[in-house]
Amino acid sequence: MLEMGADTLSNDSGTGGFDMTTLNGKSAHLRGAVRKCLLLICLGSLGACASFSAMPRPVVPTAEAVAIAPQYRVDEALRRYHSPLASDRGGMDPRQWRDQVIGIYLDATEARYQEFRIGLSQEMRGANFGIDIGVIALSAVGTLASGGTANALAAATGGLTGARASLAKELYFERTLPALIAAMDAARDEILTGIYQNLLKPETEYSLERAFADFRALERAASLDQAVQRVTVQAATDAAEQHQAFQNVQTVVRTIPATSRPEISRIRDNINALVNANNDSAFGLVMARLGLPRTGSLQQQSTAALINIGNLSEADRATVLNDLKQQNVDLARAPGG
Amino acid sequence: MAHVDVGNGNKTSTLEQLQEWVRGTEALLGPIVVIGNDGSQTAGTFDQNNPANPGPNSDANVRQTNDGSAPPGKTKVCDGWPFVSGQVVHVVIYR
Numbered sequence: 001m002l003e004m005g006a007d008t009l010s011n012d013s014g015t016g017g018f019d020m021t022t023l024n025g026k027s028a029h030l031r032g033a034v035r036k037c038l039l040l041i042c043l044g045s046l047g048a049c050a051s052f053s054a055m056p057r058p059v060v061p062t063a064e065a066v067a068i069a070p071q072y073r074v075d076e077a078l079r080r081y082h083s084p085l086a087s088d089r090g091g092m093d094p095r096q097w098r099d100q101v102i103g104i105y106l107d108a109t110e111a112r113y114q115e116f117r118i119g120l121s122q123e124m125r126g127a128n129f130g131i132d133i134g135v136i137a138l139s140a141v142g143t144l145a146s147g148g149t150a151n152a153l154a155a156a157t158g159g160l161t162g163a164r165a166s167l168a169k170e171l172y173f174e175r176t177l178p179a180l181i182a183a184m185d186a187a188r189d190e191i192l193t194g195i196y197q198n199l200l201k202p203e204t205e206y207s208l209e210r211a212f213a214d215f216r217a218l219e220r221a222a223s224l225d226q227a228v229q230r231v232t233v234q235a236a237t238d239a240a241e242q243h244q245a246f247q248n249v250q251t252v253v254r255t256i257p258a259t260s261r262p263e264i265s266r267i268r269d270n271i272n273a274l275v276n277a278n279n280d281s282a283f284g285l286v287m288a289r290l291g292l293p294r295t296g297s298l299q300q301q302s303t304a305a306l307i308n309i310g311n312l313s314e315a316d317r318a319t320v321l322n323d324l325k326q327q328n329v330d331l332a333r334a335p336g337g
Numbered sequence: 338m339a340h341v342d343v344g345n346g347n348k349t350s351t352l353e354q355l356q357e358w359v360r361g362t363e364a365l366l367g368p369i370v371v372i373g374n375d376g377s378q379t380a381g382t383f384d385q386n387n388p389a390n391p392g393p394n395s396d397a398n399v400r401q402t403n404d405g406s407a408p409p410g411k412t413k414v415c416d417g418w419p420f421v422s423g424q425v426v427h428v429v430i431y432r
Contacts, residue, residue: 236423236424236425239418239424239425240374240376240420240425241376242425243373243374243417243418243425243427244373244374244375244376244418245371245372245373245374245375245380245417245418246342246344246373246374246375246380247375248375248376249342249343249344249375249378249380250344251341251342251343251344252343252344252345252346252378253343253344253345253358253361253362253365253366254345254346255345255354255357255358255361256361256362256364256365257357257361258357258360258361260361261360261361261364262364264361264364264365265364265365268364268365268366268367299385303341303366303385306365306366307343307365307366309365310361310362310365310366
C-alpha cells in the first residue's frame with residue numbers, strides 16, 4: 001500500500017484489469033460513461049499525489065536500509081561502545097563506532113520517513129483520519145492564506161462534516177498536507193543539523209547515548225500532531241506580524257479596576273492642572289514621592305507620573321496620595337474641591 | 338506630546354479583559370485612538386489632550402468584528418488587531 005511509486009500509478013490508471021466484457025449487451029453510451037469515470041478517477045489520483053508524493057523509487061529499498069539497524073541493537077551498541085576492547089567494535093575506536101551506529105540509524109529512519117511521506121496521501125485519503133486532521137489544519141493554514149484562498153479554506157473548515165466534505169477534502173489535499181509535510185521536514189532538518197554538527201565532536205563531548213536521544217527526537221519530529229502544532233503557531237506569529245501596528249512598546253499599563261477609575265481620573269486631572277499651571281514646586285513633590293527623575297519635558301514627566309501611579313497597587317497608591325496630601329498636594333481631590 | 342503608546346503586557350487577555358484594560362487606561366491617560374499590537378503584546382495609543390470621559394455613557398466597548406464597523410447607532414472610535422486569548426483578532430472600539 002505504501003509502495004506508491006510510478007508502477008502503482010500506472011497499474012491504477014490502466015483499464016486492463018477491468019473486465020469490460022461484463023458490459024456486453026449494455027449500450028455504447030454506458031460503456032463510454034464508465035470509461036470516462038475511470039479516466040477521471042485516474043486523473044484525480046494523479047493530481048492528488050503529484051503535489052507532494054510523487055518521487056523516484058529509492059536506490060536502496062526501504063526494507064534493506066531498515067533491516068541493518070536491528071543488527072545494532074541499542075543495548076548491544078552501547079555495550080560495545082563502552083567496551084575497552086577495540087575488537088568488540090570491529091577494530092574501531094569509540095568515536096568511529098558511534099559514527100557508524102548513528103549513521104546506520106539515520107539512514108534507516110530517513111528511508112522510513114520517505115516511505116511515510118509517500119504513503120501519507122494514500123493513508124489519509126478515504127479515511128476519517130484525514131477529515132479529523134483537516135479540521136484542525138485547515139483552520140491554521142486558513143489563517144496563513146489570504147483573500148479567496150482564506151475564504152475557501154474557512155468554508156472548507158466549516159463544511160468538513162457537512163455537504164461540502166468533498167470540497168473540503170480536495171482543499172485539504174491541495175493546501176494543508178503540503179504545509180504539514182513542510183513543517184515536518186523543517187522540524188527534522190533542525191534536529192538533523194544538530195546531530196551532524198555534534199558528530200563533528202569527539203565522543204567525550206557527544207556520546208552515543210546523547211546521539212541515540214537526538215535520534216529519538218528526530219523520529220518524534222515526523223509526527224502530524226507536531227506538524228499541526230508548528231503550523232498553527234507559525235500562523236499566529238505571521239498574523240501578528242501582518243497586523244502589527246506598533247514597534248516594541250516599552251511602557252506597560254496594568255488594568256485599572258472599575259472601582260478605582262473615578263479616583264484615577266481625578267488624579268489625572270489634578271496632575272494635568274499642576275503642569276498646566278506651571279506649579280513646579282507641587283509637581284516636583286509628586287515626582288520626588290514617586291521616585292521619578294526630572295528629565296524630559298513636563299508632558300513626558302507627567303505621563304511617567306500617571307503611569308507610575310496607575311501601576312501601583314491600591315494600598316500603595318493610598319499611601320502615596322496620603323503622603324502627598326500631608327505636603328499639601330491633594331491629587332485625589334474632586335474638581336473644584 | 339498629545340499621544341502616548343502603552344501596552345497591556347500580555348497576549349492572553351480575553352475580549353472582556355481587553356475592554357477593561359482600555360477603559361482603565363482611558364481613565365488614566367485619555368481616550369484611546371489606536372488599538373493594535375507590537376508583536377508581543379496588545380498596545381494602544383491614548384490621547385492625553387482630551388478628557389478621559391468625553392460624555393455620559395461613554396465607556397469604550399470592544400467587540401470582535403469582520404469589517405471594522407461599529408454597531409448601528411454607536412460611534413466608532415477605532416478598529417485594529419490586538420491579541421485576544423493569544424491570537425491576533427480584528428476588533429472595533431466604539432462608544
